[in-house]
Amino acid sequence: MSEEIRNVDHTEETTESFRDRIATVDEKVKRNWVYAHKPKGRFYNIRSVVSWGFFALFFILPFIKINGRPLFLFNIPEAKFIIFGKIFWPQDFVIFGLTMVIFIVFIVLFTAAFGRLFCGWVCPQTIFMEMLFRKVEYLIEGDAPKQKILNNGPWTTSKTTKKIIKHVVFYLLSFIIANFFLSYIIGMDELKKIITEPVSQHVVGFVTILIFSFVFYAVYAFFREQACTVVCPYGRLQSVLLDPNSMLVAYDYKRGEPVENIKRTKLPKLLQVIVLIVSSV
Ligand code: SF4
Structure with a gap:
């Protein structure tokens, strides 16, 4: 590239450089850590209340049974799915497939009309990150400016203590979430066996819980918003699903x-x- 063109690009950078990369990476593709300010206001309060409802559902549903069957079960290893107490076997996958197609069409239309409403209010990634882990972080490390000072400062006793407490709490929360997550796959009865019987009888189940715990911990402690920008297919699709008439905070x-x-x-x-x-x- 000639020097002249480079100069032109440099001039453009003053107005157009924000298009070159997402805000969470710098020009050397190094991650910019997001220090999110503690939100407040009417909508945040409503979202908090809604999130409590989701937490209650997530932690109560595995205990509910209909005719001796769990309300929901997504047993992928055995290809057995229970939705609202009804069993779906592999031969029923036509119904399941049709339901998924209807669901995807609904998602596309919903996104075109209401933008990222699902992301902000319903998505488990957001609900757990913003309404649980982030709140714990505010509680231990304070609001965004305090977190920034803490991270950039030297490793004092206070900083070390705060970091240890935060990561221990994060891992414990991840461990609890992982247990309940697994209960949606193998059922609460099987999970109880893994918890109460000797580890030697449930090595696979025990290792699975540890792996799930570690993945949740890694996502909520470190990976965070990158799940939306680099992993989630819905997040990637949104750029083509939205149009100027979509309802969007952007x-x-x-x-x-x-x-x-x-x-x-x-x-x-x-x-x-x-x-x-x-x-x-
Ligand atoms: S982009 Fe995906 S992971 Fe992120 S909030 Fe939306 S649905 Fe959830």
Whole structure:
């Protein structure tokens, strides 16, 4: 690339560089750790209440039985599925397949109309991350600015203690979630056997719980929002499912770019509004 073209690209960078990469990586493709500010407000409170409902469902459903069968079972190793107490065997997969197709069409239409409503309010990744693990993090390490200071600071006794407590709590929560997650695959009765009988009789089950625990811990302690940007197929699909009419809370580059360092706090309120309007035109 000639020097001239590089200069042109550099000039463009002032207004268009935000398109080059997602905000969670820098120009060297190194991860930018997200320090999320503690949200507050009416919708966050409603989301918290909704999330308690989901937690209750997640932890209660494995105990519910209909005619001696679990309400839901997704036993992939034995190809046995129970949905609302009804058994689906491999030969019933036409029904299952049709249901999945209807579900996918619904998801596509729902996303086109309501954007990322599912991601914010229903997705287990968000619910566990934002409504459980993140809240524990706020409790132990404080809000985003305090977390940043803590992470960038030296390894004092206080920092070490906070980090150990956080990761122990994270692993314990992951361990509990992993147990319940496994109960949706093998059933609560089998899980109880793994828990109460000698480990030597359930080596596979025991190792599976440890693996699930470790995966959940790794996702919620370290991987976090990257699950949405690099793993989740629904997250990848959303860029083609959304259109200008979709309901969406998103970054508006016309208003946000170029990013300028305006010291708004020193400006009077009216002037702040004028600056905002002028910079968004
Ligand atoms: S992108 Fe995928 S993982 Fe992320 S919140 Fe949405 S559905 Fe969940």
